Amino acid sequence: MSQQHLVAVVGAGPAGLYGTRKLTEAGHRVVLLNRDIKPGGLAEYGIFVDKEKMKTGLRKQFKKILADPKVFYLGHVTVGQNQPVSLDDLKNVGFGAIVVTAGAQGTKKLGIEGEDCVGVYHAKDVVYHYNSLPPFSERNFEIGKRVAIIGMGNVMVDIANWLLNHKKVDQVVVVARRGPIEKAYDDSEFEYIDMYLDNADMKQEIDRISAHLAAVGQDVEAIKSKFIKQGEPLEGRRLTFRYLYSPIKVIANDQGRVAALEAEQNEMILQDGKTVAKGTGKTQRIDVDSVIYAIGDQVDASLGLPFSRGAFVTNPEKLPGDPNPAAYQPYDPEIKKALDGIFVAGWSRNASVGLVGVAKQDAERGMKVVNEYLKTKPGFSSGEMEEKIEGLIDTIKQKGASVVTKEDVELLEGAEQEEARARKTWDFKYTSDDKMLEVIKARKAGK
Numbered sequence: 001m002s003q004q005h006l007v008a009v010v011g012a013g014p015a016g017l018y019g020t021r022k023l024t025e026a027g028h029r030v031v032l033l034n035r036d037i038k039p040g041g042l043a044e045y046g047i048f049v050d051k052e053k054m055k056t057g058l059r060k061q062f063k064k065i066l067a068d069p070k071v072f073y074l075g076h077v078t079v080g081q082n083q084p085v086s087l088d089d090l091k092n093v094g095f096g097a098i099v100v101t102a103g104a105q106g107t108k109k110l111g112i113e114g115e116d117c118v119g120v121y122h123a124k125d126v127v128y129h130y131n132s133l134p135p136f137s138e139r140n141f142e143i144g145k146r147v148a149i150i151g152m153g154n155v156m157v158d159i160a161n162w163l164l165n166h167k168k169v170d171q172v173v174v175v176a177r178r179g180p181i182e183k184a185y186d187d188s189e190f191e192y193i194d195m196y197l198d199n200a201d202m203k204q205e206i207d208r209i210s211a212h213l214a215a216v217g218q219d220v221e222a223i224k225s226k227f228i229k230q231g232e233p234l235e236g237r238r239l240t241f242r243y244l245y246s247p248i249k250v251i252a253n254d255q256g257r258v259a260a261l262e263a264e265q266n267e268m269i270l271q272d273g274k275t276v277a278k279g280t281g282k283t284q285r286i287d288v289d290s291v292i293y294a295i296g297d298q299v300d301a302s303l304g305l306p307f308s309r310g311a312f313v314t315n316p317e318k319l320p321g322d323p324n325p326a327a328y329q330p331y332d333p334e335i336k337k338a339l340d341g342i343f344v345a346g347w348s349r350n351a352s353v354g355l356v357g358v359a360k361q362d363a364e365r366g367m368k369v370v371n372e373y374l375k376t377k378p379g380f381s382s383g384e385m386e387e388k389i390e391g392l393i394d395t396i397k398q399k400g401a402s403v404v405t406k407e408d409v410e411l412l413e414g415a416e417q418e419e420a421r422a423r424k425t426w427d428f429k430y431t432s433d434d435k436m437l438e439v440i441k442a443r444k445a446g447k
């Protein structure tokens with residue numbers, strides 16, 4: 001009987017799923033462990049709620065990957081320290097390789113005074129909330145009428161889209177360390193919210209900072225013609241920008257809720273040809289009743305890999321012949337060695353960087369490295385692999401966790417699609433794990 005390899009992939013987002021496809025194409029079997037009941041990661045629970053074409057297209061591809069008999073899906077299973085399965089448990093099972101594609105689940109903070117008060121939230125949690133991912137879907141987010149979003153990337157645009165178009169708040173104030181040109185959002189994404197732009201306010205704002213822009217050689221007139229548009233904000237809901245400000249404190253009211261943001265005014269300087277914000281010591285109060293950090297995320301240290309400054313430490317050595325293969329291996333800086341048989345890819349390797357296509361490409365490149373590595377290792381017979389998978393499921397169940405299979409996911413998705421049709425909408429999701437498990441149980445019982 002021919003010997004195959006058995007690989008554990010931790011996380012069924014785009015990186016884990018496209019990575020799994022590369023592994024199965026090479027003939028390996030994959031056990032795909034996923035924290036959420038359903039696969040998809042941020043493609044399911046991050047991409048904006050009304051991007052129907054993109055979401056349904058990705059779901060179709062993911063379904064096909066999961067349908068491969070070489071893929072064994074274990075949903076609703078979190079891997080990590082103090083979780084039903086640890087990376088050591090996976091090592092003990094004897095997988096040929098372990099691939100961590102768990103995204104960037106750690107939360108980045110600014111570390112400023114008052115940021116723990118009621119009404120300060122992190123974009124990832126808000127995004128998970130409006131995309132119906134438990135437990136965030138069930139959590140109450142106290143969003144007021146004037147909301148500051150810190151950061152100027154595509155995630156800011158999504159949050160502003162939700163606040164202005166769905167929550168119908170009065171005002172979104174985007175607070176950014178640098179100026180308009182340093183935006184990180186795409187113009188095509190901004191179209192979802194530009195009808196709310198307060199152009200009179202934008203003109204005043206650019207006038208206020210024009211000396212700073214000119215000081216670093218930026219063309220103020222060109223900036224004005226690009227960023228100041230025509231027209232009044234739609235339905236009076238306003239989108240405004242406060243450029244060259246770094247938040248330094250969240251001011252709470254006497255009930256411990258956000259009352260305002262205190263920010264330090266910046267100037268810009270040029271460093272190695274790039275603009276850098278530099279505090280001036282002058283501060284400004286910005287009255288808002290909620291604050292959302294859209295400043296990117298970091299990886300989850302509790303997974304148990306070497307961790308430094310928000311990222312897993314990866315092998316700094318580059319091997320000849322490949323652009324970057326060693327960087328897919330976690331690395332222990334104390335003993336100066338890559339961890340044997342463990343790999344990282346996608347947002348677990350490069351937190352909050354890039355769209356689905358970037359995570360896909362990263363995973364595909366990473367799996368080339370894994371496939372090469374496996375060539376050097378002995379495989380298992382089919383019977384040995386079955387035993388290992390059974391052993392892993394027993395370990396998980398002994399810790400009191402329930403396991404969701406791909407057949408369960410199909411039943412759940414079938415029920416959700418029926419519900420969507422009944423509600424005459426393209427998408428419907430159950431918003432609690434208990435409800436999803438109950439629906440799966442009922443469908444299995446033929447109800």
Ligand SMILES: Cc1cc2nc3c(=O)[nH]c(=O)nc-3n(C[C@H](O)[C@H](O)[C@H](O)COP(=O)(O)OP(=O)(O)OC[C@H]3O[C@@H](n4cnc5c(N)ncnc54)[C@H](O)[C@@H]3O)c2cc1C
Nearest residue numbers: 011013014015035036041042079102103346347355356359
């Ligand atoms: C708000 C937002 C909007 C976006 N919109 C777009 C868009 O419109 N178009 C686009 O192309 N890209 C978009 N992206 C980017 C895209 O979502 C990412 O590039 C991609 O999802 C990253 O894939 P990943 O697999 O590395 O991580 P993720 O998608 O985060 O997947 C991680 C997976 O790991 C699982 N997991 C986490 N921790 C554990 C654990 N401890 N044990 C087991 N499993 C675990 C999770 O359940 C999840 O399934 C958006 C991102 C965000 C944040």
